[in-house]
Amino acid sequence: MNCPICKKPAEMSKDNPFRPFCSERCRMIDLGTWASGEYRVAGGKVEDKEHPDDRKKPRLLH
Ligand SMILES: [Zn+2]
DSSP: OBOTTTOOBOOOSTTOTTTTSSSHHHHHHHHTHHHHTTTHHHHHHHHHHHHHHHHHSOOTTO
């Protein structure tokens, strides 16, 4: 059986706690975690990193 999220082959054995999904990530996607914002915390770190870089750009010269 393939993972309903990413369509990759997913292990349907007891060894896979995320079945019918292939991974925790796909299970989270199915649960709507991406939309609910829990994963935004991880993404926010990237945004925080990008923000100072944006400030470094010589916008004042424009
Ligand atoms: Zn998957």
